[in-house]
Amino acid sequence: MTVEWKGAPVAKALTESLVPRVEALKQDGILPTLAVVRVGEREDDLSYERGLCKRFASAGAEVRVVALPADAPQEELENTVRTLNEDGGVHGILLFSPLPKRYDEERVRKLLSPRKDVDCLTDANAFCVYAGKCGPGLPGFAPCTPQAVVELLDFYGYDLTGKNVTVVGRSAVVGKPLAMLLLQRNATVTVCHTRTRDLPAVCRNADLLVVCAGKAGLIGADCLREGMCVVDVGIHVVDGKLCGDVDAFGASRVPLDACTPVPGGVGAVTTAVLLKHTVQAAERRA
Amino acid sequence: MTVEWKGAPVAKALTESLVPRVEALKQDGILPTLAVVRVGEREDDLSYERGLCKRFASAGAEVRVVALPADAPQEELENTVRTLNEDGGVHGILLFSPLPKRYDEERVRKLLSPRKDVDCLTDANAFCVYAGKCGPGLPGFAPCTPQAVVELLDFYGYDLTGKNVTVVGRSAVVGKPLAMLLLQRNATVTVCHTRTRDLPAVCRNADLLVVCAGKAGLIGADCLREGMCVVDVGIHVVDGKLCGDVDAFGASRVPLDACTPVPGGVGAVTTAVLLKHTVQAAERRA
Numbered sequence: 001m002t003v004e005w006k007g008a009p010v011a012k013a014l015t016e017s018l019v020p021r022v023e024a025l026k027q028d029g030i031l032p033t034l035a036v037v038r039v040g041e042r043e044d045d046l047s048y049e050r051g052l053c054k055r056f057a058s059a060g061a062e063v064r065v066v067a068l069p070a071d072a073p074q075e076e077l078e079n080t081v082r083t084l085n086e087d088g089g090v091h092g093i094l095l096f097s098p099l100p101k102r103y104d105e106e107r108v109r110k111l112l113s114p115r116k117d118v119d120c121l122t123d124a125n126a127f128c129v130y131a132g133k134c135g136p137g138l139p140g141f142a143p144c145t146p147q148a149v150v151e152l153l154d155f156y157g158y159d160l161t162g163k164n165v166t167v168v169g170r171s172a173v174v175g176k177p178l179a180m181l182l183l184q185r186n187a188t189v190t191v192c193h194t195r196t197r198d199l200p201a202v203c204r205n206a207d208l209l210v211v212c213a214g215k216a217g218l219i220g221a222d223c224l225r226e227g228m229c230v231v232d233v234g235i236h237v238v239d240g241k242l243c244g245d246v247d248a249f250g251a252s253r254v255p256l257d258a259c260t261p262v263p264g265g266v267g268a269v270t271t272a273v274l275l276k277h278t279v280q281a282a283e284r285r286a
Numbered sequence: 287m288t289v290e291w292k293g294a295p296v297a298k299a300l301t302e303s304l305v306p307r308v309e310a311l312k313q314d315g316i317l318p319t320l321a322v323v324r325v326g327e328r329e330d331d332l333s334y335e336r337g338l339c340k341r342f343a344s345a346g347a348e349v350r351v352v353a354l355p356a357d358a359p360q361e362e363l364e365n366t367v368r369t370l371n372e373d374g375g376v377h378g379i380l381l382f383s384p385l386p387k388r389y390d391e392e393r394v395r396k397l398l399s400p401r402k403d404v405d406c407l408t409d410a411n412a413f414c415v416y417a418g419k420c421g422p423g424l425p426g427f428a429p430c431t432p433q434a435v436v437e438l439l440d441f442y443g444y445d446l447t448g449k450n451v452t453v454v455g456r457s458a459v460v461g462k463p464l465a466m467l468l469l470q471r472n473a474t475v476t477v478c479h480t481r482t483r484d485l486p487a488v489c490r491n492a493d494l495l496v497v498c499a500g501k502a503g504l505i506g507a508d509c510l511r512e513g514m515c516v517v518d519v520g521i522h523v524v525d526g527k528l529c530g531d532v533d534a535f536g537a538s539r540v541p542l543d544a545c546t547p548v549p550g551g552v553g554a555v556t557t558a559v560l561l562k563h564t565v566q567a568a569e570r571r572a
Contacts, residue, residue, distance in 0.1 A: 130415075162481050170469060183477055188478050
């Protein structure tokens with residue numbers, strides 16, 4: 001029987017573990033606060049924002065939404081970030097990314113204070129991920145999605161040390177930082193991508209397969225091996241249904257040890273990671 | 287027959303390819319210059335310095351040695367770096383590292399101008415390696431040793447695209463940046479380390495094995511497979527003889543396609559890489 005590694009219990013446990021830390025900060029007069037900078041009203045952004053607000057509320061922390069009109073000029077966006085950088089009541093800043101194309105996103109990112117950059121949009125935090133400088137007592141924040149993968153594995157007691165882990169995807173947002181976090185946890189990490197020869201063979205060779213290729217149904221039964229564990233980071237809408245990078249039908253024919261569902265897997269953990277990072281940022285300022 | 291991938295022809299070809307660029311800079315009144323900052327007179331440093339001076343002279347470029355006494359205070363070292371940062375006649379700065387323990391090396395590194403940091407001692411350049419921002423037209427400089435591995439593979443016409451490459455070692459100086467450079471070249475990269483389970487099996491699985499573990503003779507015949515290629519970055523003195531991370535006797539029993547000698551392999555290429563980076567730095571200023 002394949003164990004289902006659901007995200008909801010991970011998010012719940014992580015959130016509960018943060019409640020006492022939120023309480024302690026409040027007793028010191030600090031309300032951990034995440035500022036969300038949104039341009040326009042994309043449905044994806046709004047939906048994620050609702051999830052965030054609910055998550056933060058459940059731990060007694062605050063989300064402050066700064067919504068700019070869809071036609072806000074670059075300067076207004078930049079000034080918003082500058083103001084939030086300086087605002088002592090704001091501990092984390094989340095900028096919905098990618099921005100609409102007419103913005104110079106690079107410029108905005110460079111403005112963001114690394115100390116408040118809880119989703120790793122700055123070069124300084126990317127460096128920390130690369131150098132193994134994220135986590136308790138360390139300065140950096142990893143991007144939420146790869147961090148959510150690690151939180152999920154921790155919750156389900158998966159010990160990464162010495163495991164052969166194959167990561168499919170090398171994006172700057174997920175694949176690469178994830179490879180760094182897994183290496184930091186002493187996994188033997190293989191990074192695959194579009195130019196990999198014989199992807200199925202490289203995948204089957206893994207104890208743990210993490211797929212973040214951004215391609216619906218890329219991973220079929222030929223990429224899977226009995227007894228392996230699979231984390232699917234992908235999320236796509238195909239024929240009106242949500243699915244991941246793993247072909248669910250193919251996967252159902254292979255007796256895996258464990259597998260994350262889509263939806264309801266890694267994606268359900270990211271808001272809790274943002275909460276964790278915001279609390280860490282607030283504690284550093286305390 | 288195993289082909290020997292020697293470093294000397296690589297260094298020679300790379301140097302020759304740089305001569306016209308040095309000439310062009312000189313015609314614009316710019317003499318490409320590397321400042322070498324050395325504290326004390328360690329034999330290793332002096333020997334490397336001699337090699338550097340010879341390499342630069344052969345291309346018509348300049349090395350300026352700034353030798354500080356072994357008891358120079360931290361402040362003097364820092365002021366030296368500050369002065370060289372500001373000196374328009376200096377395009378690259380090489381700081382012999384690691385510094386003696388009584389120095390705060392982190393502080394010195396942070397002072398170094400990333401634009402002159404031709405051996406990747408700064409966080410800014412490490413970020414560039416991670417983000418794939420090193421090379422022609424890009425701002426970053428990779429560390430010389432991993433870059434030397436890539437130059438050697440290029441010289442011998444080894445196409446990395448789609449190859450399974452195993453890197454043994456995850457140091458900040460060699461293993462990690464090398465993994466990033468190889469990934470950038472579209473190899474499928476696996477990073478091994480001391481916590482890897484069944485290292486021989488992971489090694490044998492590779493088309494190309496690059497060993498930078500810093501442990502003499504770690505890689506024996508059990509880690510090798512007929513027809514694979516091996517690059518040995520290690521260099522050690524054992525019983526008065528120089529050897530690498532690969533056990534030479536073990537390797538001699540396996541019919542490899544190609545293998546770098548130690549000494550005379552990767553190590554012979556690094557001074558040419560420093561020349562290349564110094565010329566690049568000078569061109570950016572031109």
